[in-house]
Amino acid sequence: MNARRTLATAGRVLQQIRHDPRTIALLLVVPTLLIGLLAWIFVDTDVFQTIGPAMIALFPFIVMFLVTSIATLRERRSGTLERLLAMPLGRGDFILGYTLAFSLLAVAQASIAVTFAVWVCGLTIEGSIWLLLAVALADAILGTALGLLASAFARTEFQVVQFMPVLVFPQILLGGIFLPRDQLPPVLEAISDWLPLSHAIDALNAVAADSESAAWIWGQIAILGAFIVGAIVLGSITLRRRTP
């Protein structure tokens, strides 16, 4: 691992995205528009206040999962990954470079989404906005890490998109958006305790309602961190210099 190579990789990923203004626009604007749509749907109820915080967790997670898994799959298929691994690039440099680049995008995306949700849609955040952003960022990095992992098990773009229903949808269904987690059947509640997105949504709800201490919220972020490290370690094991 080497800071110069990691930063060069992150810079290169950002350069690639810069050549694709449409992707930047979609990344930054679409989550905000969807949050606006949701607020409009529930304009005369207090539903938005209940599920709005969870939405802030969902978008960075889903979008970063998709973008990263497709970007890494492209590296594998185009031969650039093989070239890089035949060069003195460490596997950690590659993965951290990607994580860094997409985290920066995630910060921008989450900032716009939170600003819009609070100032335009009237979402009330009782706790610290910074903690909210910290959770959203951890969530985006988690999406990036899982995307890197998923790309290792996909041979084609079609397959990698199919990993979204496999890895992402169950976490959304069990995360407490549709039904609070403590009202789920006991088995499902136990499963949801082991899904990282549940902890992200719990943390965001707690920040919004200011119902838990900052230490508890950092504890949830630490759980997300453990999942991130696990996914990155597994992902780097799947990056092989020698392939059959």
Place this chain on the structure above:
Amino acid sequence: MNSAAPAVDIRNLQVRRGTTDVLHGLDLSIARGGVVGLLGPSGSGKTTLMRAIVGVQVVASGTVTVLGEPAGSVPLRHRVGYVTQSASVYDDLTVAQNIAYFSSVLGAPRSDIARVIDETDLTPFADRVVATLSGGQRSRVSLAAALLGAPELLVLDEPTVGLDPVLRVQLWELFHRLADAGTTLLVSSHVMDEATRCDRLLLMRDGAMLADDTPQALLGATGASDVEGAFLAIIASRGDVDADAAPPPARHGPGRRRHRHRRHARSVGER
């Protein structure tokens, strides 16, 4: 660092891809310096052999030693340049951005960026996005990246495919300039005309080395007038031209389209 060690030394190399044996017990030694041509039809194992030398191929058994070190080991990653058959560069970056990135991964001097872009005649396209370039230009970007950091061994998998004759001649001149400066080049090709430009030829078929000699010696020994004829003579002398095995390798195999193109090429000169 052992500078007396051969560029490549392979002992009893066996490679299996899926259920097929691609290389079965191959031995090969390549001395330092010069341009070594690796010729053979598509599917003969050229790419697999090159991948084994670069150290990105899972090997069933045997040893591959490159510049005195085990293939793919850490010290070799600065000393071996590799160009895959399809251009392995980023389509959504400009030529200069691609080369700058690979250069910082290698830790090559900044001046190398302009040098390799110039050596591959890409200076007019330096600020063009790779996706907008032609196939030949894209493969030259890939080649330029491999020239970064002046590697001691360059492994080039079909670097001249799709290039116009003038560029092809220029690239071969570049290869010889690099060889004169002490670089060892292993260049694969299915275009037999290019064989005469090599200092040494390796003829490969069905995962085995058929011949390993200078072009002149090969022609002399077989009495053939060109390398393709020599290739055929060697296969015939081994008595393994049977009904369903290949007729002339350059006219058979999965790369049919390119070979047809090549045959046409011979009648109109190069291209």
